[in-house]
Amino acid sequence: xxxxxxxxxxxxxxxxxxxxxxxxxxxxxxxxxxxxxxxxxxxxxxxxxxxxxxxxxxxxxxxxxxxxxxxxxxxxxxxxxxxxxxxxxxxxxxxxxxxxxxxxxxxxxxxxxxxxxxxxxxxxxxxxxxxxxxxxxxxxxxxxxxxxxxxxxxxxxxxxxxxxxxxxxxxxxxxxxxxxxxxxxxxxxxxxxxxxxxxxxxxxxxxxxxxxxxxxxxxxxxxxxxxxxxxxxxxxxxxxxxxxxxxxxxxxxxxxxxxxxxxxxxxxxxxxxxxxxxxxxxxxxxxxxxxxxxxxxxxxxxxxxxxxxxxxxxxxxxxxxxxxxxxxxxxxxxxxxxxxxxxxxxxxxxxxxxxxxxxxxxxxxxxxxxxxxxxxxxxxxxxxxxxxxxxxxxxxxxxxxxxxxxxxxxxxxxxxxxxxxxxxxxxxxxxxxxxxxxxxxxxxxxxxxxxxxxxxxxxx
Amino acid sequence: xxxxxxxxxxxxxxxxxxxxxxxxxxxxxxxxxxxxxxxxxxxxxxxxxxxxxxxxxxxxxxxxxxxxxxxxxxxxxxxxxxxxxxxxxxxxxxxxxxxxxxxxxxxxxxxxxxxxxxxxxxxxxxxxxxxxxxxxxxxxxxxxxxxxxxxxxxxxxxxxxxxxxxxxxxxxxxxxxxxxxxxxxxxxxxxxxxxxxxxxxxxxxxxxxxxxxxxxxxxxxxxxxxxxxxxxxxxxxxxxxxxxxxxxxxxxxxxxxxxxxxxxxxxxxxxxxxxxxxxxxxxxxxxxxxxxxxxxxxxxxxxxxxxxxxxxxxxxxxxxxxxxxxxxxxxxxxxxxxxxxxxxxxxxxxxxxxxxxxxxxxxxxxxxxxxxxxxxxxxxxxxxxxxxxxxxxxxxxxxxxxxxxxxxxxxxxxxxxxxxxxxxxxxxxxxxxxxxxxxxxxxxxxxxxxxxxxxxxxxxxxxxxxxxxxxxxxxxxxxxxxxxx
Numbered sequence: 002x003x004x005x006x007x008x009x010x011x012x013x014x015x016x017x018x019x020x021x022x023x024x025x026x027x028x029x030x031x032x033x034x035x036x037x038x039x040x041x042x043x044x045x046x047x048x049x050x051x052x053x054x055x056x057x058x059x060x061x062x063x064x065x066x067x068x069x070x071x072x073x074x075x076x077x078x079x080x081x082x083x084x085x086x087x088x089x090x091x092x093x094x095x096x097x098x099x100x101x102x103x104x105x106x107x108x109x110x111x112x113x114x115x116x117x118x119x120x121x122x123x124x125x126x127x128x129x130x131x132x133x134x135x136x137x138x139x140x141x142x143x144x145x146x147x148x149x150x151x152x153x154x155x156x157x158x159x160x161x162x163x164x165x166x167x168x169x170x171x172x173x174x175x176x177x178x179x180x181x182x183x184x185x186x187x188x189x190x191x192x193x194x195x196x197x198x199x200x201x202x203x204x205x206x207x208x209x210x211x212x213x214x215x216x217x218x219x220x221x222x223x224x225x226x227x228x229x230x231x232x233x234x235x236x237x238x239x240x241x242x243x244x245x246x247x248x249x250x251x252x253x254x255x256x257x258x259x260x261x262x263x264x265x266x267x268x269x270x271x272x273x274x275x276x277x278x279x280x281x282x283x284x285x286x287x288x289x290x291x292x293x294x295x296x297x298x299x300x301x302x303x304x305x306x307x308x309x310x311x312x313x314x315x316x317x318x319x320x321x322x323x324x325x326x327x328x329x330x331x332x333x334x335x336x337x338x339x340x341x342x343x344x345x346x347x348x349x350x351x352x353x354x355x356x357x358x359x360x361x362x363x364x365x366x367x368x369x370x371x372x373x374x375x376x377x378x379x380x381x382x383x384x385x386x387x388x389x390x391x392x393x394x395x396x397x398x399x400x401x402x403x404x405x406x407x408x409x410x411x412x413x414x415x416x417x418x419x420x421x422x423x424x425x426x427x428x429x430x431x432x433x434x435x436x437x438x439x440x441x442x443x444x445x446x447x448x449x450x451x452x453x454x455x456x457x458x459x460x461x
Numbered sequence: 462x463x464x465x466x467x468x469x470x471x472x473x474x475x476x477x478x479x480x481x482x483x484x485x486x487x488x489x490x491x492x493x494x495x496x497x498x499x500x501x502x503x504x505x506x507x508x509x510x511x512x513x514x515x516x517x518x519x520x521x522x523x524x525x526x527x528x529x530x531x532x533x534x535x536x537x538x539x540x541x542x543x544x545x546x547x548x549x550x551x552x553x554x555x556x557x558x559x560x561x562x563x564x565x566x567x568x569x570x571x572x573x574x575x576x577x578x579x580x581x582x583x584x585x586x587x588x589x590x591x592x593x594x595x596x597x598x599x600x601x602x603x604x605x606x607x608x609x610x611x612x613x614x615x616x617x618x619x620x621x622x623x624x625x626x627x628x629x630x631x632x633x634x635x636x637x638x639x640x641x642x643x644x645x646x647x648x649x650x651x652x653x654x655x656x657x658x659x660x661x662x663x664x665x666x667x668x669x670x671x672x673x674x675x676x677x678x679x680x681x682x683x684x685x686x687x688x689x690x691x692x693x694x695x696x697x698x699x700x701x702x703x704x705x706x707x708x709x710x711x712x713x714x715x716x717x718x719x720x721x722x723x724x725x726x727x728x729x730x731x732x733x734x735x736x737x738x739x740x741x742x743x744x745x746x747x748x749x750x751x752x753x754x755x756x757x758x759x760x761x762x763x764x765x766x767x768x769x770x771x772x773x774x775x776x777x778x779x780x781x782x783x784x785x786x787x788x789x790x791x792x793x794x795x796x797x798x799x800x801x802x803x804x805x806x807x808x809x810x811x812x813x814x815x816x817x818x819x820x821x822x823x824x825x826x827x828x829x830x831x832x833x834x835x836x837x838x839x840x841x842x843x844x845x846x847x848x849x850x851x852x853x854x855x856x857x858x859x860x861x862x863x864x865x866x867x868x869x870x871x872x873x874x875x876x877x878x879x880x881x882x883x884x885x886x887x888x889x890x891x892x893x894x895x896x897x898x899x900x901x902x903x904x905x906x907x908x909x910x911x912x913x914x915x916x917x918x919x920x921x922x923x924x925x926x927x928x929x930x931x932x933x934x935x936x937x938x939x940x941x942x943x944x945x946x
Contacts, residue, residue, distance in 0.1 A: 211917075213874070213916065214869055214872075215869065216868050216869035217867065217868055217869035217870060217919075217920065217921070218868075218922070219905060219920050219921050219922035219925075220869065220919075220920040222905075222922070223905050223907075223920045236916060236917045236918060237912075237913075237917045250917065250918075251918070350834075351834045355833075355838075355841065355842055355845060356845070358838060358842075359838075359842055362838075363838075363839065363842070363913060366912070366913035367911070367912050367913035368912075390699060390700040390701055390702060391700055392696075392697060392699055392700060424702055424705065424706050426706055431719075432694065432696075432719035432720050433696045433719055434696065434703055434706075434717065434719065434730075435700055435702075435703060436700060436702035436703045436705070436706045437702055438702055438705075
């Protein structure tokens with residue numbers, strides 16, 4: 002089995018989100034991976050994210066093998082690699098994906114963790130199975146298995162075995178907790194593999210509902226249900242779900258995808274009680290999810306078309322797609338994203354102004370009618386006489402430019418490029434106004450790009 | 462000859478030192494009869510557990526002014542139950558009372574009934590505007606003796622209050638004195654420079670004497686109307702392209718109004734050029750004859766009070782215009798997040814273990830001085846939002862006292878959420894809520910929270926509410942189910 006476990010050596014380079022044409026210095030790191038059917042190698046997305054070069058090492062084989070990412074899911078932290086050097090798979094068996102292991106059952110992790118050069122095995126038991134926030138994406142939870150088998154840096158992407166089958170991909174620990182490692186269970190691995198069967202990664206669909214427990218006897222009575230019993234309540238809907246009109250608030254979900262839903266919002270999944278969102282993640286993009294719902298004092302069957310949603314993308318970590326930006330007369334504009342606000346430092350929440358946090362996290366839920374498709378910020382100002390008088394030079398939300406409300410970076414470019422007045426007028430989210438002389442700004446534009454070695458004034 | 466001259470000089474210096482040393486000693490003796498120790502017992506409220514009252518003891522200082530009165534800062538006097546005053550730094554304590562207090566101005570005048578108390582006490586003299594910078598000392602009682610510590614003038618600043626726009630002029634001075642900020646006296650020679658309102662690291666914030674004397678004078682003549690303020694928000698006009706855009710003629714100057722207030726005649730994008738004859742620079746500062754360059758906000762309180770007229774020269778629609786601005790009173794009780802910096806007891810309403818409180822400055826402050834960062838973001842953000850006709854203020858479900866009656870609503874997601882409706886009625890105050898509770902819907906109380914809240918809806922059994930209320934108050938030792946006023 003160990004022969005099919007490989008070391009993944011990566012050189013990667015991340016962008017600088019507040020100077021988006023620049024990159025941080027190249028860094029080296031390593032993880033683990035394993036051979037799966039179809040002459041592919043599976044590993045974690047976070048092992049190969051932003052990779053510039055991926056080299057694989059086989060078990061007790063000194064030769065380097067060049068690989069590249071074929072498909073990657075930053076949501077569920079999985080990636081599939083293709084090996085470019087021929088002959089890599091000779092003599093290697095592909096590993097098969099097993100079933101969700103039972104709590105208390107023994108598992109063995111396998112990989113190339115830090116602390117040595119050779120392959121390493123550790124043994125442990127399955128501690129518990131729950132929905133967990135996946136830290137790589139940061140804003141999504143998936144089913145996750147906790148084990149006391151040691152999982153250390155370098156183990157990432159390595160298989161977790163039970164009875165010669167892969168029952169998980171080791172992927173994270175939680176700082177401060179001892180003897181706890183987490184691995185990605187077979188259901189999530191299979192979802193990813195099925196997703197990419199058509200040669201394209203789509204993602205995990207989202208229902209856009211907030212489901213809360215339904216345990217208060219008064220609330221149950223109000224809905225015409227017995228004081229105790231099954232069913233969890235839809236407390237609120239995302240704007241897009243509300244528009245679809247299929248699910249409604251105060252719908253009680255009795256069953257989802259064939260799983261009975263308890264009053265605390267959990268389902269029984271192979272002997273484990275886990276939050277019912279696990280069942281919402283089972284269909285693929287465009288698939289249907291069957292629900293049994295209690296609505297208007299009647300049990301009804303509802304089929305919900307499940308779609309991948311991009312609305313919340315900017316509140317999670319972004320990978321592999323270089324940041325969008327536009328530089329004009331030294332003013333650097335970029336979309337408001339979590340990655341951008343993280344440039345303020347570890348305590349970015351205290352540093353960022355309140356409007357920015359509201360825009361990023363709250364507005365689309367509270368006032369979707371006023372939300373912008375892609376809020377844009379002035380990230381920095383590259384000093385030049387033409388912009389030297391601008392006081393509010395960075396970390397500011399853009400409201401309007403030359404009278405045009407800015408809904409996206411494209412809007413902003415159009416507002417600046419199509420302006421025929423003598424001056425550009427920039428209105429910020431705070432109400433502050435700044436202005437540039439249009440002719441001077443146009444003249445200085447090229448000079449500034451050269452001075453600061455910006456290859457292109459935009460990346461869209 | 463040279464030698465003799467330098468010797469003479471040396472002698473003269475030595476002599477001068479001796480004389481000034483003697484003077485200093487004499488003045489110290491005098492302060493003993495002017496500064497008193499205050500021991501205040503107050504009810505310290507926890508706005509997150511609003512029925513809980515804790516007695517708190519506050520030690521501070523007061524200084525004798527004329528007509529048998531003392532002046533001190535207002536800090537620590539809110540909700541006082543007992544004021545004890547000690548003179549001479551030791552011995553007998555006498556009961557005192559508050560004759561007058563203004564929390565925005567942060568000043569209070571105290572009195573003592575017994576005439577005996579005032580024997581040997583001597584009113585202080587306050588310094589003039591021009592003489593606030595040199596030879597500063599901080600004076601207080603410490604272990605039965607007068608303690609004096611040197612202080613060094615740093616600058617004058619205009620500070621906003623914690624929640625609102627009420628401006629205050631402050632003198633900043635650095636001093637090594639420990640734990641100051643309890644209305645210690647800052648003096649220079651035999652004059653009072655001001656009262657030390659607070660001290661953060663090495664810097665004392667001092668309420669300066671000219672402000673104190675103004676307040677005392679107005680109060681005596683019954684003409685004190687409270688502080689006024691500028692209710693608009695401006696930005697510096699330091700970018701010439703911006704002033705060009707508004708076609709301001711001449712050199713860039715003044716500031717640009719970006720959020721006009723509701724109470725003032727200023728409009729969006731007015732450029733303020735002069736206030737009361739003082740030209741405003743592109744930073745928003747003006748040159749004050751007494752205090753040097755300070756921010757124009759001070760012109761809302763430079764010998765001006767609520768209701769007074771301040772004259773503005775502005776640039777509007779390509780023309781210079783003169784307008785009169787009647788200073789609104791610095792009263793923020795009608796803000797969406799209400800701010801009443803006075804003797805308020807926390808109000809609350811408990812319904813089946815759900816504790817509702819008004820979203821107020823006091824409530825947010827219960828997260829500490831750093832409330833803007835440590836209180837729940839969504840609640841903090843309401844401080845940026847405006848009240849309107851239907852929503853003059855807000856009510857928060859701040860906590861749930863667990864009981865089987867409210868099972869299902871005891872998670873963190875049902876804490877610190879703002880209510881929208883109860884039993885179908887819009888809720889803007891505890892009174893609204895108390896009224897709404899009187900009309901349950903088909904045997905249920907239905908609470909709906911603002912869109913985007915971590916929990917949108919709670920339903921309780923109306924028939925069993927009284928029974929649950931009784932059980933919950935008993936179990937958690939809560940004296941009263943509600944306090945609405």
